Amino acid sequence: MGRLSKALNLLMLIGLLESTGLAFAEEKTPPKIDTGDTAWMITATALVMLMTLPGLALFYGGLSKRKDTLNTIAMSFVAFCIVSVLWIVYGYTLAFGADIGGVIGSPAKFFLRGVGVNSVADAAKTIPEYIFVAYQLTFAAITVALISGAYIERMKFSAWVLFSILWMTFVYLPVAHWVWGGGFLASLGALDFAGGTVVHINSGIAALVGALILGKRREMTLIPNNLTMVVTGVGLLWFGWFGFNAGSALAANGLAGVAFINTNTAAAIAAIAWMTTEWLLFKKPTVLGLASGAVAGLVAITPAAGFVNVLGAVIIGLLAGIVSFFSVAVLKPKLGYDDALDAFGIHGIAGILGAILTGIFADPSINEAGKGLLYGNPKQLLIQLLAVAVTIVYVAITTLIIFMIVKALLGLRVDVENEMEGLDESQHGEKAYNL
Template identity: 55%
Template sequence: MLLKKILLLLGIFFSTTACAFAEDGIIDTGDTAWVTMATALVMIMTPAGLALFYGGMSRYKNMLNTIAMTLVAYCLASIVWVGWGYSLAFGESSNLFIGNLKHLFLNGIDIHSVSGTIPTILFVLFQMTFACISIALILGSVVDRMKFSSWIIFTILWVTFVYTPVCNWAWGGGWMHKIGALDFAGGNVVHINAGVSGLVLALFLGKRHGYKKEAMIPSSVAFTALGAGFLWFGWFGFNAGSALAADGIAASAFMVTNTAAAMAGLAWLLVEWQYSKKPTLLGLASGVIAGLVGITPAAGFVSLTGALVIGVVSGIIGFFGVAVLKHKLGYDDSLDAFGIHGLCGMWGAIATGFFANPSITEGAAGLFYGNPKQVWIQFLSIIGTIVFSATATFIVVMTTKILTNGIRVDSDDELAGLDNALHGERAFEIE
């Protein structure tokens, strides 16, 4: 009996000590396992999900080029991130606009470094996947007409000089964080940033040959739908993983992410069916992505009600951004990166200011929960992102043009198709 009491007291002591250590930054195995899985989920979104989604929407003669540009963007962003991107985004700095180079090539970070309750190396990897998909999203605005070499240079410069500052503002202790802007998983950092940058790049490149004069039929809507499925699956890591813990907030983010995506897919389908008299698979898949974009900044802050509203409106905004606004204004956003990611990202960011529920995340309250000021804060963060992204991307584009002697492919190559002209390959062999 005495031995049992001693063992019981030792057990209580060590369990209490372990809890105290966990609060002070000791690795939690459950959190680490979940964020490891979430990182893998987000990783698959770019070289598999987005490659299929964009590849299927591009024309047959450019399908392989689209997939290649997606894959090379992932490779390049991965190296930039571990080289200097992470340090610029998350290195502690006295200013509110950019980090430092203290962690150049992950200097000072080893297997014993801890961020919260997970290894810092894992946090670096998780954030890396966000940088990778952000640059890849921009590709949707410019497929069919950008030089591969220019895309490589643009990717390196954009991740360095456009992505890392906005990431620092929202998540690295910058000015957005200081004013209390809410961006759970990347409304500003990923979607508005990439969508606006894509529009700037598309306007600079100009319209594709034959735009509005000839049919530009997707090579495989089936591939696009499959890609949407991969993206939907990976987005659970994107949003629920951003809790950086295996807890109730992660579970809630998982639930509202799925709900908003499903609601937006149905909303787009019904609006399209009424508008054009045809319920298309491409529209349904695009609606799902619109809903995923819209819920991203709000995922850890809103309840089911907020998710339903955000989903419905995202589907409607996405459809009219793609089917109406683009054609009214006449710009050629090839695969609608701005129409879906830019516009729905803005809606999601502002909607967070309305629907943020303090019962989900303590201290995060929106207009409908007694804090109208949050709407204004969200608006400021959106405007700041738009202005910076547009300006910085223009500078990056001009620099890329100088370094690569122009960024648009030759007219003959564009007409013939970039798969064979640039890569000497074809996506499929046709007898």
């Protein structure tokens, strides 16, 4: 009997050692890259790239005057190119590197040093880090490009190039780190699933500040030169937005599915809401209004896409369509600022709205990381309000400083003759239409 007891104890000891060893081995096993997640994130990255080129470029280009079409497109094009280079050099590491004081990331990965074929980012452990780098690059690029809509038809192209470099460096990178890179807003618990704060409030406030500094265009009337191009651009933006929002799940999973359906729902209801409001007030439902409403809905659902249920998406889309319409049709004329393509009126306003509503409608049954006011957590709404306020103040002040630097070095506006001639010929020596 004693021998049997000793044998059982020995077996138990061996089992304990084996289980400990297995647990230790599991801890040391590096994260496994998932091919399904990787395939989806490569696709999502390409979709978000499509949003800038050609989506936003066509949308903005079709809205501008015929003599300024190419210059407007070029502003989006060059922004994408500039950010693509700077992101690899220092953008990625400062936005997503190890946190330094809650303010900025570590410079350890300059020129992607230390990023290997099989390495993964802390935020996305089932896809190659190179894919995460590229995905986040496309977000930075479209954020800079969005701002240009407020500056078209009067800003020197050289000034825009320098502004893009400085703004990405001193505005986008810190804000992205605060919210997504482990900075102080992330530590407070601010929710931003796909860029309501980082992309849309960021770009919208910069658009407003720049429009005020640049002053009004000499020909403020804006009749789109090509509405077909506008609708094509919005269609490409909507299509690409699935990569923007659903891709922010960083995996091919149920959360991506929620973000996907929420994105489509909010865009559709906002387009209908804008169109209906315009129809009731001005007696005609314009195609431009329908397109603008869709963009407003896409913007507003962006911070909430992976946190709210479908009913929340409907309410967010409905409010986005109505509020953004009045910001463009009533607020802008009343205040008199020249936000040419309504970068602030749509992206800024809908971004603020979406960020705040996320704090109300975040449903923990959709995403346990978010619990809003309606689900018993009023603190989340206060955190969202704080994140919005901090972002607005920082972006406004820093954008103002950047404009002062650009003005001192290059000047901001083209001269009167060049503006009247059109920026296509005066800045590029080309025409969009040689008819």
